[in-house]
Each structure stands twice: as C-alpha cells, then as structure tokens.
Amino acid sequence: MALKIDTQKLNTVSPKDTLTFLSKIRLGIFGKQKPDGFTRIVFFLNVLGFFIFICWAAISYVAIALNDLIQKSKQISVEEIVIKRGEELGFEKGEVFLENFKQFQFLDIFIWLALFCGLVFLYRKKSIYALFYFGAFILHFLLMFYLLGMDYIFQDISMFDKIAYAVMLLPTLLYFFLLKKEKTDEINYDE
Template sequence: MTDSDKKQSFREEFEAHLESPIPLLSRLRNLIFGKESPDTYTQISFYLGLLIWIIFLVWIILGYMVLTSTEWIEQEKGLDVHSLIEQRGEALGFKGGDFQSNLITFYNIALVAWCGLFIGLVLQWRKNTWFIYFIWASGGIYLLAMWFLMGFSYWYHDTTTFDKIAFFLLIGHSSLHYYFLNRELRGEKSNFFGIDEEFE
C-alpha cells in the first residue's frame, strides 16, 4: 500500500468517525468501564447503584435549577416560588433567606458527592475494592451536609421514604458486594448467601 493509499484510507476512517458519534462513545465507554464485563452479580450491583445514582442526580439538578431560577419561574408561571421556599424554611426553623442559601450550598455539595459516588460505581464495575471508600465517603458527605446545613428535621420530613430506602439500599448493598469481592480476591468460593459452593 502506497503512502497516498494510506492517507486516503486514514482520511476515510476519520470522516466516518466524524459522521457518527458511536465509535467515540464506544471508546469513551471502554476507557471508563474497560473492555471486559464483570460477573453477573457485579453487573446487578452496578446497575442497581446506577439507577439510584441517576434518580438522585436528576432530583439534585432539578432542585438546583428551581432554586436558582425563582425569578424566571415567577415571571413565566406567576408562581411566587421565593415565598414558598421561605415559608418552608420558617416551618423548619430557618430565618429569612437562610433556608434558600443553605439549600443551594447543600445542592452544590450533593452534586460533588454524587460525582464521587459515580467514581465508586465505575470502580465497582471494574471490581476494584477501592470502590467502597468512594461510596462510603461520598454517601457520608451527602448525608452529613444535609444534616448540618438543613437540619435533621429536613431529612426526616422533606425527604421521601423512597429516598431514604434507596440511599441506604445503595450503601448497604455496596457494602455487601465489597464483602463478597474481598472473599473472591482471597480465593474463597462463596455464593450470594456466603456459603461455600464446594465442600471438601
């Protein structure tokens, strides 16, 4: 193959990549998650965590958008969002605009914490035991930020039962997966219930 043929072939491949984002997305996926898929239990754990992660991330982004767009919402919809937020803050024991400013700060911290949690999920997919530290640390930062900035009563009254169950399910199931992964890395054979698969 001559140099001109090689250049022509490269140009055609490059133009094909520009026409479709699929090769780029495929390479990005391989870079983040690796080329090999883990075992079924790890995949189930990952997808469960990813589903919970997406739900929380969407709520954080929507909440942040509402809080930072109160004037626009009032102009477009005629709804006095600012007063509603202040009333809820007063009911929880906040004064003036403290509730809204604390809530914005909390959403900023929550966004960073859930980005850290996503790193933990990626490491979980790759079966790297460091995943649990990202999940514990990020989950702890999220929960402590809520309690210290918003108060325990906000967590108790203003977060749904579903949110509480989903959050602790993510932390608990990740911890269980960490336990099984450690056993596997030590060469111990076990099934989901921790009972040896083979008896000597």
Template sequence: MTDSNKKHTFREGFEAHLESPIPLLTRVGSFIFGKKIPDSYTKISFYLGMAIWTVFLVWIILGYMVLTNTSWIEAEKGLDIHKLITTRGTELGFSGDDFQNNLILFYNVAIIAWAGIFVGLALQWRKNRYFIYFIWAAGAVYLLGMWFLLGFSYWYNDTTLFDKIAFFFLIGHSGLHYYFLRKELLGEKVNFFGIDEQDENE
C-alpha cells in the same frame, strides 16, 4: 496505494468518525469502565446502583435549577417560589433567605458527592475493591451535608421514604458486594461472581 489515495481514505474515515458520536462514546466508556465485562452479580449490583444514582442526580439538578431560576419561574408561571421556600425555611428554624442559600449550597455539595458515587460505581464495575471507599465517603458527605446545612428535621420530613430506602440500600448493598468481592480477591470460593463452589474433598 498512492499518498493521495491514503490521504483521501484517511479524510473519509476521519469525517465519518466526526459524524457519529458512537466511536467517541465507546472509547470514553472503555476508559471509565474498562473493556472487561464483569460477572452477573457485579452487573446487577452496578445497574441497581446506577438506577439509584440517576434518580438522585436528576432530582438534584432539577432542584438546583428551580432554586437558581426562581425569578423566571415566578414571571412565567406566577408561582411565588421564593415565598414558599422562605415559609418552609421559617418552619425549619431558618430566617430570611438563609434556607434558600443553604439549599443552593447543599445542591452543590450533593452534585460533588454523587459524582464521587459514580466513580465508586465505575470501580465496582471494574471489580476494584476501592469502590467501597468512594461510595461510602461520598454518601457520608451527601448525608452529613444535608443534616448540617438543612437540619435533621429536613431530612426526616422533607425527603421521601423512597429516597431514604434507596440511599441506604445503595450504601448497604455496596457493603455486601464489597464483602463478597474481598472474599473472591482473597481466593475464597464464592458463587455470587459466577465461581462454582466445589466440594473441598474432591
């Protein structure tokens, strides 16, 4: 193959690569999650965690967008968002714009916290036992951030039962997954990871 043909082939391949994001996404996915596919239990745990992560992240982003675009929403929809937020803040013991400012700050903290949880989920997929520290630490930042910035009453009254159950399910199930993963890494026989238990007398 001549040099001109090689250059032509390379250019065609490069252009085809640029036209489709799939190869890039595949490489990014391999970099984050690794190339090894984990066992069924780990995959189920990961998918459940990602479902919860997606729900929370979507609500956080939507809430942040509403709070930072109150003037536009009021102009377009005629809904006084600022007044609604201020009224609810007064009921929770805040004054003036303190509640809205704290909400915006909390959403920033929450985005960082759930980014940390995503790192934990990626490590969980890789079956790295350090995943638990990311999920629990980031989860603590999220929950304590809400309590300190918005108050326990806000968490108790203004977050849904689904939010509470989903959050503590993620934390609790992560602990259970860590327990079985640690047993597997120590060489103990478990069956949650596709390792067949055998009679020790055999």
C-alpha cells in the same frame, strides 16, 4: 480537473477506526472485560439511583437559581416556598434555609459525581470504589444534617428516597464484603 482520492487508504480501515467517540469513552471508563453478574446488578441498581438523585439535585438547584424566570412565567416564587418550608422546619425567618438548601443542592451534584466515580471502580472490581462510594454517601448525609438539620432528614426525605438509599446501600455493602473475601481468597490461592 478531477478530484483524486486514494482508495487504498479507504480499503484498509481497521476495526479501531470504526469505534465511535461514545464507544471509546465507554471502553475507557468500563474497560473491555465484563464483570460477573452480581457486580453488574449492584452497578446498575446504583446507576439508577445515581441518575435519580443527581437529577433531583440539579433540578432543585436550577429551580432556585432561575427563580426570577419561573416567577415571571408561572407567577410562582420558588424562593418563597423554600423559605416558608425552612420556617416550618424551625429555621429563623429569612433566607438562611434558602441559602443552605441552595448550597446543599449545588454541593450534592458533585457528591453524586464522586459516587459515580466509585461506581466505575466498582464495575472494574477495584477495592478503591468503597472510598469514593461510601465516602460520598457519608458526605451527603453529613452535609444534609449540617446544612438542613435533623428535622429535614426526618420530615422531608420521602419514603421513596429512603427505599432508594437502602436499595443502593445494602447490596453494595454486601458486595464490599464479598469483594474483600474474593481478594483475600485470590491472595491465599496465589501463595
């Protein structure tokens, strides 16, 4: 018994059928039209910062959550290190700083994901990006201040992180004003 294959269907494959799953996701998120060069530069600078900071938050959270495993295999207690650093920053002796740090890292993952949503809107040149982007940054710093304190902000945020924040925020702030001007110019031109 021979297997019968309908070759006519195979010969009529359309370009839409050849798109991979990742290509479909990319098109769904970023659209078909590429924005101008400055928008892409701002976007890619921010994506780089996004990956650095979300990886840091995820790794920190996982390291604290898997403290027992790390302690068994490497004889290093991540919890003790974090608690000791909390005491150096002026927190009461105990696990208050540890719980705050763990909670901050967990929530920070979602804050960075919200920032990425803002970056998708930025890439598509939608003004709503500012709500997600700047809202996520404000929430990030407010949570850091509320849960970890001002001493943490001044002493434990490295110079690399401060420069990365500046590289992300300053061009994006400039982009916000340029996009706003571009949108008002389009409205005035249409009238």
